[in-house]
Each structure stands twice: as structure tokens, then as C-alpha cells.
Amino acid sequence: MTAVDDGLAAEWEALAAVASEPNSYGEYWFVRAALKHFRGDETVRLAQVRDGLGELVGILPLASTAQYGRLPITAVTNWVHLQCYCGEPLIRAGSEFAFWTALLDLLDRSEWASKILTLRLIYGDGPIRKALDEAAAASRRPLHVAQRYVRATLTSDIDPEAYIETTVRPKKRKELRRQAKRLAEQGEVRFEQLARSDAIAPWCDQYLALEAAGWKGKGGTALNINPASEEFFREIMNDAHDLGRVDFLRLTLDDRPIAMLVNLRSPPAIWSYKITYDESLARFSPGVLIELETIALVLGDPEIRFADSCAKADHSMINTLWGERQMIEQVTVSLKGPVRLPAYLLCRNVDQLGASLRRKRKPKS
Numbered sequence: 001m002t003a004v005d006d007g008l009a010a011e012w013e014a015l016a017a018v019a020s021e022p023n024s025y026g027e028y029w030f031v032r033a034a035l036k037h038f039r040g041d042e043t044v045r046l047a048q049v050r051d052g053l054g055e056l057v058g059i060l061p062l063a064s065t066a067q068y069g070r071l072p073i074t075a076v077t078n079w080v081h082l083q084c085y086c087g088e089p090l091i092r093a094g095s096e097f098a099f100w101t102a103l104l105d106l107l108d109r110s111e112w113a114s115k116i117l118t119l120r121l122i123y124g125d126g127p128i129r130k131a132l133d134e135a136a137a138a139s140r141r142p143l144h145v146a147q148r149y150v151r152a153t154l155t156s157d158i159d160p161e162a163y164i165e166t167t168v169r170p171k172k173r174k175e176l177r178r179q180a181k182r183l184a185e186q187g188e189v190r191f192e193q194l195a196r197s198d199a200i201a202p203w204c205d206q207y208l209a210l211e212a213a214g215w216k217g218k219g220g221t222a223l224n225i226n227p228a229s230e231e232f233f234r235e236i237m238n239d240a241h242d243l244g245r246v247d248f249l250r251l252t253l254d255d256r257p258i259a260m261l262v263n264l265r266s267p268p269a270i271w272s273y274k275i276t277y278d279e280s281l282a283r284f285s286p287g288v289l290i291e292l293e294t295i296a297l298v299l300g301d302p303e304i305r306f307a308d309s310c311a312k313a314d315h316s317m318i319n320t321l322w323g324e325r326q327m328i329e330q331v332t333v334s335l336k337g338p339v340r341l342p343a344y345l346l347c348r349n350v351d352q353l354g355a356s357l358r359r360k361r362k363p364k365s
Helices: 006-017 028-038 096-109 127-138 160-167 170-184 201-212 215-219 227-243 279-284 286-299 340-361
Strands: 044-050 056-065 075-078 116-123 143-154 189-193 246-253 256-266 269-277 306-308 324-334
Touching (some): 127 324, 143 340, 201 215, 201 227, 201 246, 201 256, 201 269, 246 286, 269 279, 279 286
Parallel strands (some): 269 306
Antiparallel strands (some): 143 306, 246 256
């Protein structure tokens, strides 16, 4: 698969509107751009499950890997590229069990499907994960959690000021107030959000320039250093802006951007995507200050009930600001066949051994 045609895009968009668990990273505009810019020579198959009337009830991009961890065992996996931070499939609410049952049956019958299915960056709870367990049990196939960690999320009914008071340590709040005050002494500070009626290209230009001026630019990982990454960024930002699926935010000092943040939205959820800041002003923590402003924005948004930081485990900044946590898992499922089950059992044993060794190395609190 190399493209998403307009007909499928329309079905995919309709599916996103009724998905049991939304995922901006799994919507057609995001996947379409990723296929164009990140696929390379990788074969990506788009698994579609349809009901008896032919209507789309679930969709998941799949790819093949040559090894499982360090084991030379081929696997089928949900396609998670470097710019994707949530691997959940989009499934129509109420059709979760039917989706997994149909997908697993398809993989059992497909020669290209290798030996096992591994699903990365999926939520460890919720109807999709529960249905996967049920579908695996119903078809008598083993399943195990290969890896798991928690990452910061934001979900609360209290007002932003009370949330910050409750979540952020008093010493940290005091320091942030001091930094905000000192920053305001440097000039006029404003927090702004790109309006739907405004052009997004100038904001993209500002973001790319600000990021390239910092450590990512020096380290060669800034978006504008890789043409494919920059083109992908501009394309998804344009599409998301047209669809009302992005919150583009900036903190300015005398009209100069000193921090910028991108959230992808698919109500009732929102996902952090990118953040950058002016490192010459690091003593004022502009990146943290824009995150504080974002808390008020998210908690005050009537369409949003859940925000995912998409951060790594134990992230030193966001974990001090966002108080809730979401379990993220990599789940491995056996496919049926005389060669496939032994391969799965080997993978499971290695995963369990690795988990045991990590627990032993973990320092006692």
C-alpha cells in the first residue's frame, strides 16, 4: 500500500467519528502523510474489517519485521513510525471483539503474516484491549504483555488553578511563578492559539526555525534537517488545521516566539505531538510555562476529557505537571500454525526472562 484514496479517506473519517477509542495518530490524514514520506521500501498493509453491509468497522496499518527484539523471528506489527506515538487501531464502538476476531483469522490464513502479531504503543485498558484478550481467549491462542510502562496524562473535572495547586509541588509552583515574573520583566509575554481562520504556514515556519536553533538542530534531529520529516510535518499540520484537528500554541516575548507546542485533537481526546522553546531563555523555563498555559486550555475545553502527553516513562518535566497516568503496552499474540506456536513460546519466554532481570536490577525504593 502506498496511498489512501479519497473514497477510503471518507470512510476512514466517518469511522473516526464513531471510534470506541479515538487516536489522531491512526486517522487517515496522519497515516496518508506517513505513507508518503516515511514508508521507504517497507511494505505496509492496511487491514480493513467490514461488516455484512460492507461498512468499515475497523482499520489498522500493519508492517512486517525481520526480528522480534534480538530474536531472528519474523513478526507482523502495527505500523509505528518515528512520528507516531499511539498505535491504537480505530474501531467502531461495539465492534471491538469482531474486529480482533476477523483480524486474527486473516493473519492465521495469510502466508505474509509471519509467525506472531505484536502490537506496540497500545493502551493497557479500555474496550479495545479488553476485546483483544477476549478474542484471543475465544480462539484459544496465547497472548502476553511483552513490555509496559506508564506515561503522564491529563484528565480532571476540577478547574485549572485547583488542578495545578493539587498536582504541582509547592516548591515547583513557587519557582515557576518566579520565572514567569522574571520573564515578564523582559518584555510583553503573550500566550496565543492559532485560529481556524488564520494561515498555518507562518506558524510552521516559526516552529521549524525555533526547533532548529536548539539542541535538536545541533544534534541533527530537528524536523527541517530531514526533508521527509519537514514535508510530513507541514502536510499533517495543513490537513489537521483544515479539519479542526490541531491546537497550535505559542508563547511570545515582544511578539517573538519563545515556546511553541502542537497538540493533535480527536474529541474527546487530545495528544501531545511536538514542543520546542528558545534555549537562550532556558533560565525562565518557557517550555514549562507554555505547558502550564496548556493545562488551562485543555481542562477548559468542553470537547476534551482526556489528554495524552505521549511522553516517555518518568519524563522529568511533564510528570511534575500532569498528575494522571496511562498504561502503555506492547502485546504479543500467537498466530495459529505448527511453526508459529513454538516461535511465539520462545518470544514469550525471552520476554519473561527480560522482565525478571529488569525487576532484579531495579533499585529498591
